[in-house]
Amino acid sequence: MFKNISRYWWCQIVGWFSYFLINILLPTGATPESFYISLLVFMVLGVLFTHLFRWWVNKLNWQAYPFEKQVMFFFWMVVGSSTLMFVGFFIIIKYVLDVDFGNPFRALLSCYSIMTVWWMIYYLYHYIEATRSEKLDQLTLQATVKELELKTIKAQLNPHFIFNALNSIRALVDENPQRARTAITELSNILRSSMAAEKAETVSMEKELNIVKDYLALETIRFEERLNVTYDIDPETLGLQVPPMMLQTLVENAIKHGISKTISGGNVHICSRLKGLQHEIMIENTGQFVENVKNGHGFGLESTRQRLSLLFGNRASFEIRNKDEQMVEARVIMPLL
Incomplete structure (x- = not known):
């Protein structure tokens, strides 16, 4: 009553x-x-x-x-x-x-x-x-806007990545059809993983790393011995949450604007570790970073900044710099979720 x-x-x-x-x-x-x-x-x-x-x-x-x-x-x-x-x-x-x-x-x-x-x-x-x-x-509107912005960025990332991957496969079709078929299989695996990742704002570091390994397997077919990849992954970071396709975008950037522009190829080093109450991801690659490049170099970097800002605000940071005369370092620091 x-x-x-x-x-x-x-x-x-x-x-x-x-x-x-x-x-x-x-x-x-x-x-x-x-x-x-x-x-x-x-x-x-x-x-x-x-x-x-x-x-x-x-x-x-x-x-x-x-x-x-x-x-x-x-x-x-x-x-x-x-x-x-x-x-x-x-x-x-x-x-x-x-x-x-x-x-x-x-x-x-x-x-x-x-x-x-x-x-x-x-x-x-x-x-x-x-x-x-x-x-x-206002909070509901901000959350809706944030979700739409994240979806827009991810919708832009996939065509951007597919375009680059297809260019890689096209180069192999006449030269080595068998390797081209293998490359298509690798691309299929990447797309399947990325489509699943689109449904969430974040994914585990382990899933993101699997996409990166598929992508690097695809690029290894094209670069062969010119591409050398090393990993330094703290097992405790594998379960941590990261923006989907972020690591893949940064690695793709390292390949496209670093390794592919060097005649002798180079190295890509991927590091994931805990730093106090933060998760630090670092990608080092052979090459030199040039500011304000207008040939598409900035898209992946800007999308990374936008997604980190939308998800974590000022609690996350991203920077890319020339570590020395031969290496570029991209560093992402995120709070532990």
Whole structure:
């Protein structure tokens, strides 16, 4: 039964009952019977007029009005409900029940005081609720925008990767058809893994590393002995979450803009380790990093920055630099999830 009572009526019941107890417990000495009768009439009228004026102001949809008009609503609610309550209280006590009314000014002051407090609580409650609802809407909108941005970036990454992979396979078709068939199989494995990864904002480091190994197996067919890959993977990092296709994008960047531009090829070193309460991923490759390159070099790097920012904010970082005259180092640092 009590579950069907709304929050509003619970507040009415608890509020007016508290008012009743305060008036009963505060007076000292003998209390005339007329006091209890007046108090009960006062409370009944208080509930009646607050409820009627609340129904009316909600019917006018007061929350949709500008702040200035809401202040006017508040003023007229206090004046209107207080005045009618006093008039009703005076008529009932004086002419219906024929009880000693007492000091009229004191009764009027009591009506205005209790109604002012009631409407202040009512308005304050709805202001807090509206503010909280607005913040929740903003958070929901931000989460939706973040999700759409992540999906957009991942949707751009797959065609970008497929284009590069197909170029690699095309180079093998005439030269070595058998290796081209093997390369197509490797590409199929990568696409299957990347499509599964698109469904989540993050994947485990182990799954991401498997995609990278498939990709490097594909590139090894093209570069043969010109490509040397080494790993330094802390087993404790394999279960950690990372943005999908992030590691693959950085490795692809190292191959395309580092190894492929060096006649003798070079090395790619992939490192994943714990650094305090952070997960550090590092890719080193032969080559030199050049700022502001407009040939597509910046797409994978920018997508990495965007996804890290969307997922982790300023708790993650990404930098790429020339480690020395022969090696480039890309470093990603993420918080532990």
